[in-house]
Amino acid sequence: MRNTKISLAARLALGVSAAVLMMHGSALAQNAPADAAAANDDMQEIVVSGFRHSLETAIEAKRDASQIVEAISAEDIGKLPDNSIAESLARLPGLAxxxxxGRAQVISLRGLGPDFTLTTLNGREQVSTGNNRSVEYDLYPSEIISSAVVYKTPQAGFTAQxxxxxxxxxxVRPLDYGKQVLSASARYEQTSIGKLNSDSEDKGYRASATYIDQFAHDTLGVSLSIAHLNSPTQQETSRVWxxxxxxxxxxxxxxxxVRANxxxxxxxxxxxxxxxxxxxxFTTSLDFFYTHYQDYQWQRGVEMPLQWGNGSAIGAQPPVALLPGYTTVGNMITSGAFSGVKAxxxxxxGSTQSDLYSIGWNGRxxxxxxxxxLDAGYSLADRTTTRFESYFGTGSSGSSGATDTIGFTNVGTNEAGYQYTHNLNYADPNLIKLTDPNNWNGGTTPYAQNGYLNxxxxxxxxYSLKGDLKKDFHEVAxxxxxxxxxxxxxxxxxxxxxxxxxTLTSNLTAPVDPLTGVRGASAAIPSWAMVGTADLSWIGxxxxxxxxPVELLSRGVYSLVPCGQYRANCTGDSHYTxxxxxxxxxxxxxVDGNLGSVKVTGNVGLQLVHTDQSSTGIAVSTANSAAGVYAPRTQGIAYNDLLPSLNLSFVLPNPDHQIRLGAAREMMRARMDQMQANLAYSFDSSKAGYTGGNLNNSPWSGNGGNxxxxxxxxxxxxxSYEYYxxxxxxxxxxxxxxxxxxNIYNKSTVTDFTGVTSNSTAGSSTNLGYVTVPVNGTGGMIEGVEAAFAVPLDMVWSKLEGFGINGAAGWTETDLQAGSQGVGSGNSSLPVAGYxxxxxxxxxxxxxxxFGARVSVTHRSGYLSEQTGFGQGREFDxxxxxxxxxxxxxxxxxxGxxxxxxxxxxxxxxxxxxVITYYNGDTTQNWRxxxxxxxxxxxxSYKY
Structure with a gap:
């Protein structure tokens, strides 16, 4: 309800502001032809800085553009209106x-998620540190970005679209900036939650400096910016199974x-x-951009198998039981308790280390x-992520380790989902051991799984190289x-x-547990590895x-067993290009001309695009009996596309009014992880006698990229209609x-497995089977309406000098669904990610x-969010x-x-x-x- 009220308030503010503009627009329009020149001269003499300056610069860029665009501009050198580029972009019409x-990292534009937007730096396409083409905006320090333009319509000369x-x-272009400047800034930051992990920090800082100068009679310009950030985040997180x-x-x-992250x-x-x-x-420029970031994460907590622990016990471990006396509201049990819980x-x-380079040269x-x-560019990204899981509990699966009684109460959609009660003390080092509490590898390996590392x-x-030749025509209509x-x-x-x-090193030589079939001993947590506690009191x-856990590995308490030997809970050592x-x-x-009293500007163009794409990967058996069986493969395709585009701007007799029209055929390449040649397959020897008919009975099956x-x-x-x-x-x-x-969605497709080997293909009468891969399917539509405004309030009342308001609203409708992005079968009822x-x-x-002050509000209605899940896979909720x-x-x-x-x-x-997500379209079923x-x-900050 709270979100709905704010949403309606934003719409009401938009309507009131539009009405105010209509009342005052008539008088302004009447005076404009006679007084425009004098008014503009007067305005040129006023020096405006700060947020209003950034707003004026962005409005000017929007007004002068040959396409339909939105823009943001820095308030001053090193000062975007927000602390991150993504936050600033999210304040523009149609963006979220x-x-x-905890950081605004990726954006959705016009109801389409990050998969459908390309990012360039000074006009050159950028690489990404993720599995897709979409960049992570928190890699680009806001202090060194002078402006950003969002092109909503394409034009032929802009090839990254x-x-x-x-x-x-x-x-910033140092010669265009035209003056010497030296600026520096520093900020201290703190989070309100405090330290959830005793060895973490809740305080940080950021600092930046910029130098711009011109030499040799203003023929040589130099700019240099550096920005450093140390930013902590504390996160209370719950994820229902x-x-x-x-x-x-x-x-x-x-x-x-439940985690304290x-x-x-x-x-x-x-x-x-x-x-x-x-x-x-003649002018030439050379740009260099470099970002290095290291991200350290501590994720500690417990996972509680509740109803899904019922009847799943192994050996002597009693099953989890829902105790009598629970409370039901509708068809949902909202409070109760489970006994026999072995958390x-x-x-x-975890850690992530990334280096991002971008170098570009331009000569004109x-x-x-x-x-x-002539323009040449090079962009490079390297990223290494380490995810180290370590498990603890009261004892290994099948042992006599203590179990807990967990009480639960649903506390509502806008809260943490549930509050819990417990009996065991999970901070007691005498009770808690390094172990495998629930036999997560399912007995498919001879060793207990005490953790996981990837x-x-x-x-x-x-690499990019672009050359073009332009001819000016002065006398052609x-x-x-x-x-x-x-x-x-x-x-x-x-x-x-x-x-x-x-696994515990001691398990490598320990006897096999007769109940579980694995070497599953537990071990005390060494005192030298302890770093304090993690706080889960917020959820009870x-x-x-x-x-x-890294120290446990380095000192030999833990050992590593390659997943390539076994297949349970692994993704198969994925490797592709x-x-x-x-x-x-x-x-x-x-074009530039006049239709009567209407000035017409814009462009019309055509692109001919030739694409040659390929991928090299591996076909790997997922069956434990055929572990380690790999077959390299390279596949690809070449194709051509014609992409026409048209952008026209009609400047009305009063030049403050413009109408813009854009029409184009647009294209967006598939995600790069969808294009991988990897194939994970299995051969079911029990079906080796298949002789034809329904391929669902074929011994071959798998999944992969395309x-x-x-x-x-x-x-x-x-x-669009624009009134300035x-x-x-x-x-x-x-x-x-x-x-x-x-569109693109996942589909079971008949595949020829010829050349793919397995350890157990004897007797097979076919090499055909179904593989689930992303494919091109039928399309859909997306449509929307956007409105934006900015009003200096002294226009309304002179006593409001210095006050202003700006805002935007966007409505989008689409029939695209999650299946359109390689999620599910293509018939999923979920919306498109980011919508x-x-x-x-x-x-x-x-x-x-x-003196300056401002309050900003951004709202978006419910959407399908995308996260990185197990094995760097995609998860949606x-x-x-x-x-x-x-x-x-x-x-x-x-x-002074x-x-x-x-x-x-x-x-x-x-x-x-x-951030709250839910299951099955039911807001009573909290998920994350x-x-x-x-x-x-x-x-x-200081500027000299």
Missing amino acids: AQRVD GLAGTVDLQT GYPQLSNGSYVIGGDE SEEFNRTGIMSTVQYKPTDN VGRSDE YTKGDWTGT KPRVHDDL FLKDVDIGVNYTERNKEYYQPEWYV LGNTVAYN VDEKVTTAFVKAD PYLKPWYADAVDL FNRAGYLSLAAFYKHLEN SKWTEQGTLYYENHG LAVPETLVDAQVSYDFGE ALKGLSIVLQAQNLTDEP YEKYGVRYLLGA
Whole structure:
């Protein structure tokens, strides 16, 4: 209900503001023809800084663009309006951010998730550290980005384009900036939750510096920026296993994974540009960007098999039982207790280390009416992630270790889902042991699984070379210029994930347990490995032990057993590469003319795109009897595409009013992990005698990627109306429609297994079987309406000088479903990942006499969120609506000895909004709960 009220309030504010504009627009329009020149001259003399300056710059970029765009601009050098690029982008019409580990990391644009948006840096496509093409925006320090433009419609000369749109991050051009500047900033930050793990931190800092200068009579410009961040996150998280149905028809919680997660995010970013313009007709620039980040995580807690522990006991362990006296509301058991619970304790550690490079060179030469441009770029990403799981409990599966009675109470959708009671003390080192409490490997290995380790690695590099030649036409009606060129990119993404079981070294030689069939002894936790406790009191479970599993491995308490020898709970040491070679020839004509009293500008163009894609991977047997059987394979396809585009802007007789039209055929390539050549297969020897007929009875089956995937294609139309009534004020209304020709979803496909070997294929009469892979299917549609406004409130009442409000709202409708993204069968009732029907944003600000304050609200309706799951796979769940509130107050010293100094106090997620998802479209069935608390920042910056 709270989210609904705020959503309605945002819509009401939009309507009231639009009405105010209509009342005042008539008078402004009447005066505009006679007074425009004088008014503009007066405005040029006013020096505006801070948030209003960033707003004016963004409005100017939107007004002057040849396409339908949205823009954000830095308030000053090193000062975007928000602390992250994703947060700033999420305040634009039709955009929304998804929080990952408490940070706004990825964005959805026009109802389509991160898979459908490309990101460029200074116009050059960027690689990613994940398994997809979408970048992680928290890798790009906001302090070194001067602006960002979101292109909602494509144009032929821009060769890096997504189906939803393209985000171009831009850095400062030192010669264009035109003056010397030296600035520095520092901020202290703290989270409100406190330390959930005693060896973590809840305080951090960030610092940055920028230098810009011009030399040699302003023919040589240099800029250098560096930004460092040390940011902690504390996260209370619960993840319910599901809701099995009892024989009486009621649903009950199946189990829960409760964690106290702590994180320390360290990032250092460097951006440098050298720009040289020795003559008026030649300019060249060299850009360099580098980010290094290390992310450390401590994830500690317990996993409780509740109803799903019932009847699943092994050996002497008693089954879990739902005790009588529980409470039922509707068909959901909302409170009760389970006896015989043997919790699996977790003391996990993880880390991610990434390096991202981007280098670009551009040269432009003009002679007469001709301009030639050559641009070369290189982008590289390397990422290594370590996930170390370590398990503890009262004893191994089948032993006489103590069990617990867990009471549970459902506390509502907007809370942690459940509160628990317990009897055992999970922080008692005399009770808790290193062990395998629930036989997680299912007896498929001869050793107890006391933990799990994987180290997925991503290497992604991209080369680009673009050349074009433009001819200006001065005397041809409507034809301003013609640009013809070619762009070539070559991209290689490699993914490798080695995996190991973690077992107690003592188990390697211990006798086999007759009850479980494995070597499953337990061991005390050495005192030297203990690091304190983890706090689960927020959900009623008190504290748990916390220890360092990496230290246990380094000192020989643990040993590693490669997963390649066994298959249970492993993904098969996945290893693949995807290669793309894309050549794009394009021609674009810019138009500029008049239709009566209406000025018409824009462009029309065509791209011819040739793609040659391939993947090298392995076919690996998933059967334990055939472990270690690999077969390398390389597959691929080449294809051509024609992509026309049209962008027209109609400037009405009053030039403050514009109508824009965009029409294009759009394309977005498949996720790179969907294009992998890997195949995980099995051969069922019991079906080896298959002689034909129904292939469901074939001994062959498997799942994998599809190197033959074609892109998504859409025919799109955009229409917008824009009214600019003030340098800091505008109103825009836009509508769009995309007809998708195809989509991508998972489907069981007949596959020829010829050449794939197995240890037990004797007697097989066929090499055909079903493999589940992503395929191209039929399409769908997505349509929407967007509105945005900005109003300096002194227009309404002179006494409100310095106050202003800006906001946006977007409505999107689609018939695309989760199956369209390779999830499920293609008939899933889940929405497309990242889709919210409503997105709304608003900011109320005040700036005057150096003092500034603002409050920003972003809201999105429920959506399908995407996370990284086991083995770096994709997991999806439905998230409830989310409303985030941020606030800031600042003061800039404009005169005196402190001139150039500014101080700022910020609060992020002021209402402590959690991330909540649920099962089966039923908001009473909580799935995932993550609460990050409020983040406070206090800092200062100085510019000379």
